[in-house]
Amino acid sequence: MNIAIISRGENLYSTRSLFKAGASRNHVMEVLDPNRCTQAIEDGKPVLYFNNEPVNDLDAVIPRIGASNTYFGAALVRHFQSMGVFCVVQAEPILQSRNKWTCNQVLAHAKIPVPKTVLGTSGDVEGMLDIFGDPPYIIKVLQGTHGHGVILAETYRGAVSTIETLLTSKVRFVIQEFIEESNGSDLRAIVVDGKVVGAMKRQGQDGEFRSNLHRGGSSEVIKLSYAEENLALRAAKALRLGVCGVDILQSNRGPLVLEVNSTPGLEGIETTTGISIAGQIISYIERNKRR
Template sequence: MNIAILSRGGNLYSTKSLIRAGEARNHTMEVLDPDLFQLSVEEGNAMLLYDDEPIDDLHAVIPRIGASNTYYGSSLVRQFEAMGIFTVVAAESILQSRDKWTSFQILSKAGVAVPKTVLVNSINFESQLNCFQNEPIIIKLLEGTHGHGVILAENAHTALATIETLHTTGVKFLLQEFIAESKGADVRAIVVDGVVVASMKRQCKEGDFRSNLHRGGSSEVIKLTYEEEHLALRAAKALRLGVCGVDILQSQRGPLVLEVNSTPGLEGIETTTGKNISKSIIGYIERNKR
């Protein structure tokens, strides 16, 4: 098959890993920059040009759409869908998972446990903060990756000044309970085609509360409990993601989904676990393109 990876980063670990896995299965792999596509609709047909050349020989695409390119990137994926080309992650799923509040609404409808979360509006900040009874509060921008746009406020008083400042900038954000017992750690599970193919526990570096490896956190292999695995699979299903990373907090009341990532990085978890996740993704394509 001819398989394209939609990515601006041809030299990134994840991209290279996917190329190796595809070529090992005798597929023709290429990296296509989303910014170099021209999308159009002509006479009722979806059309695509790449570097002024028509796209007419692809069997499948692997979207690696960055947060800064969500709108155009998801539009590109939808164009491939309209052309009947298989994509491992659907355009609508990218959009829904990228917006944290939308994803929490969908997860809640599916009965997936998440931390207590409040969408902030400009009516009454103090009333919204009272929901957390002066406990530590996490303030999150609706879109953000690698721990960016996440602030820990010690209490409602300190949170008020921050959210008033954010509100003046027009940024959309939410409030979320701080799960102190997780002690700056979370669990990352990678789901491919309805199966958890790898999992690790991430621990924040000293002095931080965000466990992202990009921010200096550490990681170790972990075996998920039945409840954690079941939760990860339900989250992936709710957001209709064939491939995703599900971040889970271990709380006193059971596992809670913190976030679902439609474009999870592969370097940290493949290095930590020794699992070839890229091979699983290629297998997913093969099962759907027989």
């Protein structure tokens, strides 16, 4: 098959891992930088050009859409869908998962437990905080990644000041309860085609409430409980994501979905578990093209 990876960084670990996994199975692999793609509609049909050359021979694409390129990247994926190309993740699920509030709304509709969350508005700031009770509070911008745009407000007045600053700057955000018992850790489950194919526990550095490996956190292999695995699968299904990373917090009231990532990094999970997640994604494409 001819498979393209939509990525702005052909030397990034995840892109290289996917390329290698596909090539090892005798697929023709290529990397398409979305910034060098031109989408067009000609004679009522979707047409795509890459470096001014028509792209019309692809069987499947693997989107690796960064947060800074969400709108254009999702539009490109939607264009491939309209061309009849199999997309590992589709455009609307990418957009829904990338926006933290929209993602929580979808999960809530599916009755999937998440931390208590409030959409930041220009209304009664103190009233919003009163929903949570005593501090600390977590404040998140809607489209941050790798732990960026996540603030721990340890005092009530500090939270008010932060929220007022975000409102003045017209930055969209949510307020979320702080799950103290998670102790700066979370679980990352990778779901591919309705199955958890790898999982790890991430632990933040001492004094760090964020567990992201990009922020110096550590990781270890973990076997998910039935409840945790079931939660990850339900979250992926609710968001209609064929491939995703589901971040789960272990709380006193059971596992909670923290976030769902439609473009999960592969380096941390593959290095920690020794599992070729990239190979699992290529297998997913092969199964779907045989149907």
